[in-house]
Amino acid sequence: MEQNKFNYVKVELPSKFGKMGLALLLIGVVAAILAFVLEPARASFSSLLLFVYLMGLGMCSLFLVALEYLTDAVWSVAFRRISEFMTPLILIAPIFAIPVLFNMHDVFHWTHEEAVQSDKILQWKSPYLNFTFFLIRFLAVIGIMALFFYLIIRHSGKQDANPDQKYTRVNIKLAAILMPFFGISITLISIDWLMSLEPHWFSTIFGIYYFAGSLLSAFAVLTLFSVKLKEWKILPDFLGRDHFYNLGALMFAFVNFWAYIAFSQLLLIWYANVPEETYWFIAKFNGSWQYFSIGLILVQFIIPYAALVSQPSKSDFKRLKIMSVWIIFAHLYDLYWLVMTTFVTSGVVFGWIEIGFIVLGIGVVMMMFKFVYSKRNLIPVGDPKLNRCIDFHI
Amino acid sequence: MESKKIYSVVGLFDTADEIIHASEKVVEHGYKKFDIHTPFPVHGLNQAMKLKPSPMGYFALVFGLTGTAIALLTMAFMMTFDYPLNIGGKPLFPLPAFISVTFEVTVLLASIGTVLALLFVFFKMPHNSHPLHDSNYMKKCTTEMFGVCLEAEDEKFNEADARSFLENLAAKEIETIYIEKEEVPAIFSKPFIGFLVFTIVLVSGATYFVTNKLMFMQPFNWMMDQHRVDVQSISTFFPDSFSMREKVEGTVPRGFMPEDYKESPDSAGMYLQNPLEYNEKNIALGKRKFLTYCSPCHGNLAKGDSRLLDNFPKPPTLHSKKLREWSDGRIYHVITFGQGVMPTYAKQVTREERWAIIQYIRTLQKALNPAEEDFNGAK
Numbered sequence: 121m122e123q124n125k126f127n128y129v130k131v132e133l134p135s136k137f138g139k140m141g142l143a144l145l146l147i148g149v150v151a152a153i154l155a156f157v158l159e160p161a162r163a164s165f166s167s168l169l170l171f172v173y174l175m176g177l178g179m180c181s182l183f184l185v186a187l188e189y190l191t192d193a194v195w196s197v198a199f200r201r202i203s204e205f206m207t208p209l210i211l212i213a214p215i216f217a218i219p220v221l222f223n224m225h226d227v228f229h230w231t232h233e234e235a236v237q238s239d240k241i242l243q244w245k246s247p248y249l250n251f252t253f254f255l256i257r258f259l260a261v262i263g264i265m266a267l268f269f270y271l272i273i274r275h276s277g278k279q280d281a282n283p284d285q286k287y288t289r290v291n292i293k294l295a296a297i298l299m300p301f302f303g304i305s306i307t308l309i310s311i312d313w314l315m316s317l318e319p320h321w322f323s324t325i326f327g328i329y330y331f332a333g334s335l336l337s338a339f340a341v342l343t344l345f346s347v348k349l350k351e352w353k354i355l356p357d358f359l360g361r362d363h364f365y366n367l368g369a370l371m372f373a374f375v376n377f378w379a380y381i382a383f384s385q386l387l388l389i390w391y392a393n394v395p396e397e398t399y400w401f402i403a404k405f406n407g408s409w410q411y412f413s414i415g416l417i418l419v420q421f422i423i424p425y426a427a428l429v430s431q432p433s434k435s436d437f438k439r440l441k442i443m444s445v446w447i448i449f450a451h452l453y454d455l456y457w458l459v460m461t462t463f464v465t466s467g468v469v470f471g472w473i474e475i476g477f478i479v480l481g482i483g484v485v486m487m488m489f490k491f492v493y494s495k496r497n498l499i500p501v502g503d504p505k506l507n508r509c510i511d512f513h514i
Numbered sequence: 515m516e517s518k519k520i521y522s523v524v525g526l527f528d529t530a531d532e533i534i535h536a537s538e539k540v541v542e543h544g545y546k547k548f549d550i551h552t553p554f555p556v557h558g559l560n561q562a563m564k565l566k567p568s569p570m571g572y573f574a575l576v577f578g579l580t581g582t583a584i585a586l587l588t589m590a591f592m593m594t595f596d597y598p599l600n601i602g603g604k605p606l607f608p609l610p611a612f613i614s615v616t617f618e619v620t621v622l623l624a625s626i627g628t629v630l631a632l633l634f635v636f637f638k639m640p641h642n643s644h645p646l647h648d649s650n651y652m653k654k655c656t657t658e659m660f661g662v663c664l665e666a667e668d669e670k671f672n673e674a675d676a677r678s679f680l681e682n683l684a685a686k687e688i689e690t691i692y693i694e695k696e697e698v699p700a701i702f703s704k705p706f707i708g709f710l711v712f713t714i715v716l717v718s719g720a721t722y723f724v725t726n727k728l729m730f731m732q733p734f735n736w737m738m739d740q741h742r743v744d745v746q747s748i749s750t751f752f753p754d755s756f757s758m759r760e761k762v763e764g765t766v767p768r769g770f771m772p773e774d775y776k777e778s779p780d781s782a783g784m785y786l787q788n789p790l791e792y793n794e795k796n797i798a799l800g801k802r803k804f805l806t807y808c809s810p811c812h813g814n815l816a817k818g819d820s821r822l823l824d825n826f827p828k829p830p831t832l833h834s835k836k837l838r839e840w841s842d843g844r845i846y847h848v849i850t851f852g853q854g855v856m857p858t859y860a861k862q863v864t865r866e867e868r869w870a871i872i873q874y875i876r877t878l879q880k881a882l883n884p885a886e887e888d889f890n891g892a893k
Contacts, residue, residue: 387610393602429575432567513557 141486148480171216176334178209186295197509283502340447368434407467521645525685533660551655577627585619786843800874
């Protein structure tokens, strides 16, 4: 078997990374506990927001790994581990859903028995929207995703010690099997945890809307870590502008994809003008929410679009770093817009509780990355495609 | 020929590595206007040549934004200012509805504009020849070798220097390319212009012929021109030249048998008999016609309670004692000649249908005011 010409030497992450992650994690945990003691309802919404963000990020990172196997992509082999390091979020994110499960009444209107009894629509929906089935779906999604996470990532890891092509072959099959399960799972997460916040409302494009945003954030996180690791000289030198150009281009593509989906949803609902659909958007134009809603177009579409549209900007490290941070927060903005309009209908509310949970999320991702990084190789040294990745040019 | 202008000095190399090395040297030496020709794409050549990013993006941007502006302004002018239309209660400037079209026009103009810019700005249409065409150098470059072309337009260019420079790089073959002659673009040549004029005359002439002449030619006219007199045309047969004739006195055209008893409804009631047999088929026909022509005023059950009530002289019920005692012929007279406000229905309802309607009216009357004997056998 041909040996890879790349000789991997493990470099430690800068110590400030771990310290900062730990600090953010601790601040976040303290803030979250304090928030649950003081304002349980508001904290539940924030916790839900964090769960939905991290779950989407974890699942879409797994999707990216599977996509690379499935499409036989070459350029991304050296980046794949960064996505793989994000996939444990599939197991970590549900922790933030647990407080919500104990606080269902504050968050989900459909859990109120008396409201359902006096409401014809909710009665019709109750075979789906009831707590038991909700919990079953939640556990099923986590179970299936965790299974694929375990199998795909384990095979990828085993290949480092034993560079055998059979692991790649098995993972390609697993990736193909994953795809339909992934599509259904991410749709269920979006319907259960985001759409059912307004149980009367429905939108058939909503699953894809959440998927588009989550995949965008997965790309942004991947790009941010890649650029930072490149800055710290941890990523090997062969990863040059041509490799990073693909990250930038895909990020740009998914900015457009998100905008396309978001606009399709708006256009159809606006054009059909059916009251049971439009009220969701009308609620999002209440009070100061209207500026927030219009800002969403600017934040998640126009600014990243303009910043990434030209060819050189897609491989400019500084631009990529700024825009990946921007997009990570733009997706947060998007989810905040989806979740918080249910909590406060009158206008935007943003305070230490929300910031605390965001800090907690960043801390979790950083500490998780540090932990997984210490256990595993950053470059899949046994991957048969690595040589072609090293030689990759546009 | 002393006046031959130099286009460039070219050198050929054997391998891709050599050409990358050569292009690095060319850049180092300070040449700005030069080109590399290879038989297949060579990775890393862009970097070695220090090529700037292609300016095509700016053409795409400008044309795309032009498309955006054209689409939005056109739609806004038409839908908002020139002919404002309220469509489904949407605002007069419905931006979300415009976005799709704007996007399409943007993409269309950007792509068309990019192709046109490519052709006219970079490929210098309508010029279609190049000094390198048909040269030995280009033949080699498209098959087996890698070439460097140092163009004479460059400030640093000097034929002797360029040749010695390429020799130092160990180029296999070195050649000087001359500009043969000032090219006259093919579209300005006389045959092409003649061809254009010919095409213009032919196409417009053919269009005129087809739309104005051919369309009105009759391939055959056996059905158009027949041996009969057309309505309102002059007759050459009759002395008074009228093609429309009056009836011959004392005759009746087929299907136009005049109605009797026009002025005497009582005689009609006395002498006219219902010619139709009372059966389900006739009653069903009567029902259909009654619901079409009678029910709008008399009501579905002939009670005089139609939806026209209070908006129209009150139509009478057909269940009154008078009506029930009227003979079929008397009712027939009313339908045929009208009564009071009710106009004649002779035009809309045929004789047979009129009798059928009367059968249906009788059925309704029996249903609402049954006589004792109607219950016979139903006890």
